[in-house]
Amino acid sequence: MVDDPTSDGQITARTAHALEQVRAAFPESAWACYSPRPGTVSEHPLGRACDGTFGNAIGEPATGQALELGWAVTNWLQTHAESLGVEYLIWQDQIWSLARADEGWRPYTRGTDVTTRHLDHVHVTIREGA
Numbered sequence: 001m002v003d004d005p006t007s008d009g010q011i012t013a014r015t016a017h018a019l020e021q022v023r024a025a026f027p028e029s030a031w032a033c034y035s036p037r038p039g040t041v042s043e044h045p046l047g048r049a050c051d052g053t054f055g056n057a058i059g060e061p062a063t064g065q066a067l068e069l070g071w072a073v074t075n076w077l078q079t080h081a082e083s084l085g086v087e088y089l090i091w092q093d094q095i096w097s098l099a100r101a102d103e104g105w106r107p108y109t110r111g112t113d114v115t116t117r118h119l120d121h122v123h124v125t126i127r128e129g130a
Contacts, residue, residue, distance in 0.1 A: 001047055009034025011047035015126045018084040019050055022124075026073050029054055043125045048087075051121045061119040062092075074122050090123040 001010040005019070011033045019031060033050040035042075043049035054069040056062045062070045074091045077084070081098045088097035094105040111117030 004034040004047065006032050006050070007034045009036075009045075009047070011050075012126065012128070014085045014129070015048055015050065018086065018124070018126050021080070021084060022052070022073065022077065025076055026069070028069065029073055048128065049123060049125045051123050053121045056120055058120050059114055061114050062121075067092075070122055077122075077124055085127040085129075087125045087127045089125075090118045091121075092119060093117045 002013050002016050004011040004016070011019070015033060019033060022029065023031065030053045031050050033044065034047055035044045037045050044051075052070075052073060054062055054066040054073065056066040070091060074089055074096075077086055077089055078096060078101075080086070081101075086098055088095060088099075090108055093108050093111065095108040096105050100106070108118065114120050
């Protein structure tokens with residue numbers, strides 16, 4: 001575990017590497033990784049997940065340039081999934097996972113609002129291990 005540059009928590013070294021790479025490729029994106037999230041099942045307190053926004057605020061759906069940038073970042077993360085250790089992505093009511101990449105984007109049905117449906121941010125989970 002290493003210090004999370006987006007919070008006062010810690011993230012895995014692999015997550016920190018992926019975050020560094022995506023921030024370098026898309027410096028206009030904003031990221032938040034570690035958060036405790038008590039009472040929920042989430043990779044964020046495990047230091048394996050980050051959420052990115054693209055000029056919009058959490059709770060505000062990504063539209064226009066924010067939506068375009070979100071798709072650019074998401075497509076970049078897919079392209080580099082193997083080397084960055086991306087396990088899965090959630091964006092715009094859809095989920096994509098490396099293990100099921102041949103199925104493409106699938107509906108993500110767990111959300112009930114803008115944020116839980118991931119209409120305002122992309123979620124990336126990084127695999128465990130080196």
